[in-house]
Amino acid sequence: MTTTLSSLSERSVAYERMADALSHLGETWRDWPDLSQCAHAMGLSPHHFQREFTRWAGVSPKQFQAALAHAEAGDLLRQGASVLDASFEAGLSGPSRLHDLFIAHEGLTPGQAKSGGDGANLVIGEAPTPFGTGIFLSSSRGLCGLGFADDGVSAKTGFEHPGYAKDAVFADLASRYPNAEPRRDDAEARRWAQRIFQGTDPIPVALYGTTFRRQIWRALLDIPAGETRTYGEVAAAAGQPKAARAAGTAIGANNISWLIPCHRALASDGRLHNYHWGVARKRAMLTYERAHAA
Known part of the structure; x- marks a missing residue:
């Protein structure tokens, strides 16, 4: 340990x-x-x-x-991505255990979800991850939320990383279930970090969402590690080819980053932007996935 x-x-x-x-x-x-x-x-x-x-x-x-x-960046370049973005998108990728995940959308009952988590026994805490400090929100049935915090600016290079301070990320995740009053437990968060980033067993995910959102989240799970799809392609894979804009909204509503890989979804121009936890982190996640496959 x-x-x-x-x-x-x-x-x-x-x-x-x-x-x-x-x-x-x-x-x-x-x-x-x-x-x-x-x-x-x-x-x-x-x-x-x-x-x-x-x-x-x-x-x-x-x-x-x-x-x-x-890297096979030709398609991205033809779609209008910059050379820099295309090189990152076609960078290194890795084997995925995401098909072992299951979305237990009954982790919170519809009533609890509609009431902002009232009566739900949730735990929140922080733990180190390969992508900076992770903030983990969980219930007895599985992981309910995962976000990332950073310090904002690299001391060595001055390069600014979009992202949140820890207290903002705690507030962000907790606000998704405003009536739940999650209990702080960093030891539990460290156990989740070990299971997710060092373990080999399937990860239970306790997540409630509308039928459409669950369809989109399942389509994200079908994107191979290190590859990307546009919002339109994700919508089509979910059986809703005309719902690209709604798919983007559903992707943005994903509570569990990394495991439900919204970092693999791109806007129609194919560029790296609009990632809730920062473009630098999205780039790092895609690179990390490719690294392990290579």
């Missing part, structure tokens, strides 16, 4: 610097900068940068550059 949590803590601390590194590599990979150049841009020694990047991403910076160089 100690080793696992230590590993998550180290990767969480490294997240913002790695987000900067992914941005830098995404901008420069066509020039094939060497390890020293990349490390210098991050304010680290080559040895430290190699070790920290590989520990976080699961591949070396050179392997990441090679994956970008061989």
Whole structure:
């Protein structure tokens, strides 16, 4: 347990610097900068940068550059995405356990959902994850919410990461069930973090939504790890081909980021934007998924 949590803590601390590194590599990979150049841009020694990047991403910076160089970005570019966005979208991907997930939409009864969670026994807490601090909201039946917090600005590079402070993320998740009064328990959050980011068993998800939203969320689960789909494509996969705008709203209403992968959904122009927990984090998630497959 100690080793696992230590590993998550180290990767969480490294997240913002790695987000900067992914941005830098995404901008420069066509020039094939060497390890020293990349490390210098991050304010680290080559040895430290190699070790920290590989520990976080699961591949070396050179392997990441090679994956970008061989990425099939042509379709995204033809759709109008920038070279930078296309390189990130076709970056590294990984095997997915998302088909093992189930959406137990009865985790909160319709009555509890309509009453803002009144009578629901919810627990909320924070724990380290590969994408910074995770805020976990759960019930006895499964995970009800997962969001991410960050410090806003990298101390090393000054690169600004969109996102929320911890108290704002706590308030965000709790506000989705305003009458539930969730109990704070960071130890329970750490258990969820270990199950999600270090475990192999299926993750129970306790989530209530309308029939249409559940259809959209299930369509998100069908997107292979590291790949992306437009809102229109997600709507079509859910059997609602004319409902792209409504699909975007449903995707934005997803309470459980990462596990129900709204980070794989793009607007019609194919660009990386409009992610609730920040574009830098969305880019990091897509890159992380591709890294493990590569």
